[in-house]
Amino acid sequence: MRIAIVTDAWAPQVNGVVRTLQALRGELERMGHEVLVVAPDGFPSMPCPTYPEIRLAFAPSARIGRMLERFGADAIHLATEGPLCLAARRWCLSRGLPFTTAYHTQFPDYVAARTPLPTSLVWRYIRWFHAPAQAVLASTPTIERTLRAHGLPQVRPWGRGVDRALFRPDGPRDDAMPALPRPVQLYVGRVAVEKNIEAFLASGRPGSKVVVGDGPALEGLRRRFPEVHFLGARSGEALGAAYRSADVFVFPSRTDTFGLVMAEALACGLPVAAYPVTGPADVVTEEVGALDDDLNAAVARALTRDRAACVEYARRFDWRASAEQFLAALAPVGEWRTAA
Template identity: 55%
Template structure:
């Protein structure tokens, strides 16, 4: 099967969308699928207003259509609702090629945080974008429910995985972080207003607060919180070392659809503290033991009182967290992705065969 993947988020960006797509493409390649990537690297780009490190493709319509026309995909997966995503959507509709899409990012909530408007203002655009998609892939059950309630009905599950070799509980520690006063309270991710980092940074907690990541809010938060240790963006073994050096991973976001960093922390043997919202609650469950088959031990805490969640998480068993993190695999997640795109292709093929039979 020839699969084109169109995305406005790609390297050198470092975020959950990029890591998810990169891991999925690697697994698709291993399985023998022919994949064409359409990313900002194929275009002249400009910085996203208010977020200079994210580059948006400039006038991508012609090049996107030319690439898709040349590749002749059996199905297209559109990962983002940006300029490349809209261009790929237009090509698919005009050429009768089936496409799936994904709801990686809570754009309405992010836009509400940045503009002060209600998120309801932005949902009509989301409904329009995904309306013609054969399947809208969602990372968690709670996101599936929300999308259906918002009028996006054709939802299918697409979970997430973790690189268990990289994010493991054994290995070297991050030297600079390891020398800080204990306990080490870590957050990894984009340093941006929608991540609600100030809820963590304002919390009255012992030890050292460490932020790993970059983003448009970095300079402001550095100035406001001089006692917090801002390490900058890390990757690979250095990022893995930062995880395993921590005593607790603190995830204050209220707007993430999943939170890939949560399962990376768990796989590294680090208990998690978070709010009981979409993403963390789907991963950890209401009792901190996950959903479905229960774990014998609590591996994280979801609580409206973030300070209480952190203090309780610091008492949890690190080995249990690592065992729980092993549940998340890119092989299983890619099985779900392949099932969705295969169904989209077969639906269109079945319809074409039926129409030919009537001739």
């Protein structure tokens, strides 16, 4: 099958959406499918307001349509709600072509954290954008229920996976972390206001706090919390080494739909402490971590969890199974293209 994925999030951005789509493409190609990714590279772009590290790309619908036609797409997936996917959505609708979408990000909460816009207004846009899709893919049961409650009944499950070649318990450790006062409490992800990292860094829990990642809030947090170890962005073996060298993974976000980094941490044998909210509530159990409205209490309980149990639990996150769910939800366009 020839599968076209249109996305406003792609390398060099580093986030869960990009990593999910990259892993999906790799798995689909290993299964014998051809994949075209229509991404921001190659189009005129501008910095995203309040988040200049992300660039918003713009292209006429006709140009994206020509790319999809030349590729001969058998199915079209619109991964994000940004301008490239808006253009692709417009082109598909004008020709009666079906497509699927995905809800990767708690977009209403992200916008509310950065602007005075009410979440109700953003949800109107989300509902409008996804309503014509044949299926809206959601990463967890909680997100499925949320989307249905906002008037999107065509939700289909689409789980996530872990690259076990990179994220495993028996690999190399980070050279610097063993010398830090224990316990080492690790955060991995974008360093941005919506990630609520300040709640983690301001906690009085003894030990060492380590942040792996980059983003617009990094310099401000460095100035406010000079005792915290900010290691910058990491990937591949270096990221796996950071997970393996810590004692607990702290996930302070209240706005994530899934939280891929939690699954990666667990695969490395690292228990997770988080708030009992969407994302962690679907990923973390009491066997492998702790959820609590008091983040310090969650950290204290998570530190008692068995690392081997975390590794075993993480086996449920599988990219092949994720790709199969994605394929099952796709809407073939062949008959529609002939009719058009």
